[in-house]
Amino acid sequence: MYLVENPESYPTYSATVTSINEAKVGGQKKCKHWSNLKEICNLLHISVPLNSSILSEEIYFQHVQVKAGNSVFRMGQPFKMLYIVNSGFLKSTMIDEHGNEQVLNFPMKSDLLCMDGIYSNRLTSEAIALTDCDLIILPFEQLALLGRSHVEMEGAIYRIMGRELIREQTMRVILGSSSAEARVTRFLLALSDKFSLLGYSSKIFNLRMSRQEIGSYLGLTLETISRTLSSLNSIGLIVVDRKSIELKDIDALRAFRKHLSINPYSKKEQSGMQKMMINSLLPLASRLKGQEICAAS
Amino acid sequence: MYLVENPESYPTYSATVTSINEAKVGGQKKCKHWSNLKEICNLLHISVPLNSSILSEEIYFQHVQVKAGNSVFRMGQPFKMLYIVNSGFLKSTMIDEHGNEQVLNFPMKSDLLCMDGIYSNRLTSEAIALTDCDLIILPFEQLALLGRSHVEMEGAIYRIMGRELIREQTMRVILGSSSAEARVTRFLLALSDKFSLLGYSSKIFNLRMSRQEIGSYLGLTLETISRTLSSLNSIGLIVVDRKSIELKDIDALRAFRKHLSINPYSKKEQSGMQKMMINSLLPLASRLKGQEICAAS
DNA sequence: CGTGACTTTGAGCCAGGTCAATACCGGTGG
DNA sequence: CCACCGGTATTGACCTGGCTCAAAGTCACG
Numbered sequence: 001m002y003l004v005e006n007p008e009s010y011p012t013y014s015a016t017v018t019s020i021n022e023a024k025v026g027g028q029k030k031c032k033h034w035s036n037l038k039e040i041c042n043l044l045h046i047s048v049p050l051n052s053s054i055l056s057e058e059i060y061f062q063h064v065q066v067k068a069g070n071s072v073f074r075m076g077q078p079f080k081m082l083y084i085v086n087s088g089f090l091k092s093t094m095i096d097e098h099g100n101e102q103v104l105n106f107p108m109k110s111d112l113l114c115m116d117g118i119y120s121n122r123l124t125s126e127a128i129a130l131t132d133c134d135l136i137i138l139p140f141e142q143l144a145l146l147g148r149s150h151v152e153m154e155g156a157i158y159r160i161m162g163r164e165l166i167r168e169q170t171m172r173v174i175l176g177s178s179s180a181e182a183r184v185t186r187f188l189l190a191l192s193d194k195f196s197l198l199g200y201s202s203k204i205f206n207l208r209m210s211r212q213e214i215g216s217y218l219g220l221t222l223e224t225i226s227r228t229l230s231s232l233n234s235i236g237l238i239v240v241d242r243k244s245i246e247l248k249d250i251d252a253l254r255a256f257r258k259h260l261s262i263n264p265y266s267k268k269e270q271s272g273m274q275k276m277m278i279n280s281l282l283p284l285a286s287r288l289k290g291q292e293i294c295a296a297s
Numbered sequence: 298m299y300l301v302e303n304p305e306s307y308p309t310y311s312a313t314v315t316s317i318n319e320a321k322v323g324g325q326k327k328c329k330h331w332s333n334l335k336e337i338c339n340l341l342h343i344s345v346p347l348n349s350s351i352l353s354e355e356i357y358f359q360h361v362q363v364k365a366g367n368s369v370f371r372m373g374q375p376f377k378m379l380y381i382v383n384s385g386f387l388k389s390t391m392i393d394e395h396g397n398e399q400v401l402n403f404p405m406k407s408d409l410l411c412m413d414g415i416y417s418n419r420l421t422s423e424a425i426a427l428t429d430c431d432l433i434i435l436p437f438e439q440l441a442l443l444g445r446s447h448v449e450m451e452g453a454i455y456r457i458m459g460r461e462l463i464r465e466q467t468m469r470v471i472l473g474s475s476s477a478e479a480r481v482t483r484f485l486l487a488l489s490d491k492f493s494l495l496g497y498s499s500k501i502f503n504l505r506m507s508r509q510e511i512g513s514y515l516g517l518t519l520e521t522i523s524r525t526l527s528s529l530n531s532i533g534l535i536v537v538d539r540k541s542i543e544l545k546d547i548d549a550l551r552a553f554r555k556h557l558s559i560n561p562y563s564k565k566e567q568s569g570m571q572k573m574m575i576n577s578l579l580p581l582a583s584r585l586k587g588q589e590i591c592a593a594s
Numbered sequence: 595c596g597t598g599a600c601t602t603t604g605a606g607c608c609a610g611g612t613c614a615a616t617a618c619c620g621g622t623g624g
Numbered sequence: 625c626c627a628c629c630g631g632t633a634t635t636g637a638c639c640t641g642g643c644t645c646a647a648a649g650t651c652a653c654g
Contacts, residue, residue, distance in 0.1 A: 094470055102470050116466060118459030124466070144455070148445060158441070161458045162415030168465035169413060169421070173391055173399050175472040176516035180610065211633065219473035221611060226634055242619085242633075477642065507600065521642055523602055539601075539651080 034060040035086075035136050037146075043084055043110050043136075046156040059146075062137050072113065072127040072135065079117025081139045085109050088133030089208040093216075094125045103217040106130075106209060109198050115164050130208045175219045178257075183218040184228040185257040188238065192247055203250070207243045331357040332383075332433050334443075340381055340407050340433075343453040356443075359434050369410065369424040369432065376414025378436045382406050385430030386505040390513075391422045400514040403427075403506060406495050412461050427505045472516045475554075480515040481525040482554040485535065489544055500547070504540045 037059050041047075063086065066072050072083065075095060085107050092105040092113065104125055107113055117123040118140070147154035174183060196202035207214070211222040218225070232238045237253055239246040247253060334356055338344075360383065363369050369380065372392060382404050389402040389410065401422055404410055414420040415437070444451035471483060493499035504511070508519040515522070529535045534550055536543040544550060 094466070096470065096474070100474065102474055104466060104469070115459065116463055119456050119463050120459075124463060144451065148448075148451070151445075154441065154445070157455075158458070159416050161455070161462070162412065162417075165458065165462055165465060166413055166416050166421060168462060168469060169391065169401060172401070172465060172469050172472060173393065175469060176513070177393070177397065177399055210631095216473070222633080223612085223635085224610060227610090230634075508602095509600080518643060519601080520603085520644085524642090527602075 033063045033134075035063065036060055040084065040136065040138070041156075043086065044112075044156070044160065045110065046160075064135050064137060066129040066133045066135060068129050068131050068133075070129050072129065072133075073123055074126045075123055077123050079114060079121045079123055079140070081137050082115065082143070083113040083127075083135040083137060085111045085113070086134040086136050088135075089130040090127050090133060091130055091209060091213055092125050092127045101216065103209075103213050106213075106217065108194065112160060112164070115161065118161075180218075180220050180224050180228055181231070182257050183220065184214075184225060184232070185253050187214065187218060188245065188247065189250070189253055189257060191245075192250065202247070204244070204246045207245060330360045330431075332360065333357055337381065337433065337435070338453075340383065341409075341453070341457065342407065343457075361432050361434060363426040363430045363432060365426050365428050365430075367426050369426065369430075370420055371423045372420055374420050376411060376418045376420055376437070378434050379412065379440070380410040380424075380432040380434060382408045382410065383431040383433050385432075386427040387424050387430060388427055388506060388510055389422050389424045398513065400506075400510050403510075403514065405491065409457060409461070412458060415458075477515075477517050477521050477525055478528070479554050480517065481511075481522060482529070482550050484511065484515060485542065485544065486547070486550055486554060488542075489547065499544070501541070501543045504542060 035043075037057065040061060064083075066088075072090065087109055090107045090113070091103050092107055093101050093103050095101055105111075107127065113127050113135070114123060116125050143153075143157060147157050174186060178186070191205065191207075192202045195205050209217075211225045214220075215222045215225045229238070229240045232253075233240045237247075237249050237256070239248060332340075334354065337358060361380075363385075369387065384406055387404045387410070388400050389404055390398050390400050392398055402408075404424065410424050410432070411420060413422050440450075440454060444454050471480060475483070488502065488504075489499040492502050506514075508522045511517075512519045512522045526535070526537045529550075530537045534544075534546050534553070536545060
């Protein structure tokens with residue numbers, strides 16, 4: 001938001017050929033820290049040849065801090081730059097014609113924001129910080145310029161956009177074809193994978209978002225999220241207490257995430273192990289109830 | 298498929314600096330016709346300055362023909378080029394871990410195929426021709442090369458990828474939050490818009506895909522698609538007979554497409570005109586039944 | 595004119611949405 | 625310290641949209 005509030009100052013904080021120390025003393029409140037290209041490539045998991053001339057260039061990108069609950073940018077604003085999440089958690093949302101909010105994503109460290117603005121030069125989504133965040137500003141023009149002189153960088157930009165495309169595609173397939181249990185399970189496993197990639201625990205973590213937000217993201221209601229988590233909890237696959245999650249049996253969860261709700265294309269082939277697995281895993285709620293009755297009696 | 302069957306010949310059919318006539322006589326069966334950059338920019342609705350040096354370059358791209366029912370490429374194949382649809386209709390699908398097919402898209406004239414291969418250099422989807430198709434091959438390296446020397450072209454590539462991203466995002470929102478009727482209605486309206494953009498009738502058109510495929514695309518079963526089309530038919534908003542569709546009241550359809558199924562974020566605000574509209578439009582099936590009873594008695 | 599792929603329609607059922615009551619937690623103020 | 629309060633989570637009871645299964649109709653094609 002800092003940047004967006006005074007867009008006329010845009011040229012001044014775009015990548016600058018200067019030293020880190022000089023940059024740091026820049027008077028702007030928002031400019032706490034600057035990153036060079038190498039740090040950014042590491043953050044994005046882009047492998048650029050170490051001897052590449054690009055890394056030796058003294059180009060620095062500015063950071064911004066956003067407090068929990070504040071929005072980074074809003075729908076409809078002009079698109080000028082991308083953000084990389086350096087730390088913190090956000091939600092990216094879209095507001096439809098009725099004012100209904102739909103959560104598109106929960107960006108965290110190493111994710112990129114604002115890519116949806118590239119097409120029309122207008123942002124079609126907005127981002128809200130769920131925790132205090134540190135973001136790095138990547139002016140898009142600057143990035144494209146780098147791409148022009150450095151082929152590896154250009155390839156990296158294309159690949160990053162391509163990755164986003166695949167991510168969206170995958171989410172679509174999930175929303176289009178899997179059951180509530182499968183969606184929640186996938187969601188937890190995806191978080192787990194992400195955390196482990198970032199060096200955090202893949203088994204114990206905190207949800208930063210509400211049930212409502214998870215529901216919106218997965219195309220379910222908050223009650224269904226709550227119930228599904230409770231079910232997974234009571235059959236021992238996870239331990240959940242409010243926002244804290246512990247995955248007790250990742251392999252079982254991985255098996256679990258698979259079963260679909262509609263459009264089983266190849267029913268005939270589903271007779272063997274497949275069907276058995278479904279039978280053993282599917283009656284979650286009923287098994288749960290049985291258990292509770294046992295516990296009660 | 299032609300190309301993919303002999304990938305070793307790849308360098309020979311990449312963009313060539315030669316005349317159309319010379320190109321046409323090339324012996325390869327698949328090479329019926331070549332297009333220059335200008336034709337391609339027109340096809341993609343890219344506005345490139347007319348005096349741009351890029352258009353005067355004699356660069357030609359080869360076409361391929363694919364017969365109805367054949368696949369253009371398959372999942373897992375290495376990614377080398379994009380295709381632009383010049384004529385015909387296709388479906389783009391993804392096969393999940395169980396062999397279940399999910400339809401991602403129904404590409405038609407001016408759409409691009411294979412963009413999901415950019416990230417990992419492997420195709421994650423496949424494309425099957427629903428009718429005979431004429432496709433133009435765009436070797437990706439070649440395209441990137443053009444982007445490097447012509448800034449407008451580079452921008453166009455970014456924008457096209459960005460557009461795809463937004464398209465996926467929009468589909469996600471639809472799958473995540475709207476009812477069966479809304480999805481089918483949106484689907485019909487999107488087709489209508491597309492056809493009108495391409496210069497065909499926006500009111501009368503033929504579906505090239507089966508109910509099964511529409512269902513897979515929209516995250517519904519074929520029966521639901523069939524029933525919903527029948528309902529829309531019997532209340533007079535459309536006329537449907539097998540694959541032929543006529544939209545009778547586009548404005549009513551546009552109003553109709555809106556109502557959601559879950560997660561109404563701002564219920565309180567929905568009290569006025571909004572609610573009235575929903576009440577008047579929602580009871581589709583029940584109204585339909587009433588009508589049928591009348592007709593029968 | 596049979597055969598197979600696609601579509602329509604009906605009947606029944608269930609996953610997940612809706613509504614509502616209760617519980618829990620963190621913050622605030624007396 | 626406790627009482628209160630608003631936001632969030634859980635849980636139950638109920639209902640319905642859309643899935644499932646099944647049967648019958650339609651069309652294309654050899």
